[in-house]
Amino acid sequence: MTDNQYAPLTANTVRTLTDKLYEKRKAAALDIEKLVRDLHATNQLSQLEKLLTVLRELAMASNGHTRKGGLIGLAAAAIALGKNAPPYTVHLIEPVLSCFNDPDLRVRYYACESLYNIVKICKIAVLSHFDQLFDVLWKLSADTDQNVRSGAELLDRLLMDIVVSKEDFDIANLMSLIRDRIYVQTSSNRKFIVTWVDMTLDVLVEIDKLVNMIESPVLASFHRYGFANVLPSQILPRTHVIPTKPIDLSA
Numbered sequence: 001m002t003d004n005q006y007a008p009l010t011a012n013t014v015r016t017l018t019d020k021l022y023e024k025r026k027a028a029a030l031d032i033e034k035l036v037r038d039l040h041a042t043n044q045l046s047q048l049e050k051l052l053t054v055l056r057e058l059a060m061a062s063n064g065h066t067r068k069g070g071l072i073g074l075a076a077a078a079i080a081l082g083k084n085a086p087p088y089t090v091h092l093i094e095p096v097l098s099c100f101n102d103p104d105l106r107v108r109y110y111a112c113e114s115l116y117n118i119v120k121i122c123k124i125a126v127l128s129h130f131d132q133l134f135d136v137l138w139k140l141s142a143d144t145d146q147n148v149r150s151g152a153e154l155l156d157r158l159l160m161d162i163v164v165s166k167e168d169f170d171i172a173n174l175m176s177l178i179r180d181r182i183y184v185q186t187s188s189n190r191k192f193i194v195t196w197v198d199m200t201l202d203v204l205v206e207i208d209k210l211v212n213m214i215e216s217p218v219l220a221s222f223h224r225y226g227f228a229n230v231l232p233s234q235i236l237p238r239t240h241v242i243p244t245k246p247i248d249l250s251a
Contacts, residue, residue, distance in 0.1 A: 068110050123162055
């Protein structure tokens with residue numbers, strides 16, 4: 001392992017970032033935050049892109065600890081970029097999305113943490129990947145590990161808030177995604193779908209859209225599978241408790 005191999009990261013930083021101990025990976029992530037801020041502040045954008053490429057390769061490596069290091073490094077880069085992160089959304093989000101099929105539940109868990117922080121920073125820019133995000137969250141709602149499911153629920157609520165904040169969000173596309181998954185028998189997957197339909201009804205304030213929605217095959221399917229309480233739930237207050245700062249699910 002040499003410095004040139006991972007430039008602009010040093011070999012020592014990469015070694016620490018991919019250590020089996022979480023505390024060491026966290027310390028390396030702080031070093032990455034500082035480096036990203038410095039590179040962006042001094043307009044060394046080509047070096048910044050090289051750094052993100054290195055983190056991408058780490059997140060997609062064969063070794064589990066290396067993948068965990070790549071995930072925490074990508075989240076650190078997003079946090080460091082802050083309001084400047086949206087142009088780098090593709091670099092940040094795509095490697096993380098690939099980790100949700102990982103057989104290692106800890107990798108999936110850290111992927112939830114990493115993606116939450118990236119989505120929290122990039123906000124509306126992540127909606128260019130909405131279809132992929134929705135599919136990942138739908139699958140994670142039935143994950144075998146409770147910690148992974150809990151992390152996914154936090155991410156799901158955050159994504160919903162971003163969707164609600166975008167006035168011209170493509171509701172028709174969302175309904176298509178829901179329709180493709182409407183007949184699943186797994187209760188946790190069905191609950192996930194109900195929650196998104198519930199949110200959709202909240203944002204469809206125009207009566208013609210609401211009527212079309214109610215008459216669609218989607219809600220007909222809900223009635224068929226015993227979800228007649230979807231509409232009445234709209235009269236109940238709903239609050240989403242979303243952390244205002246990047247989270248650390250391992251705390």
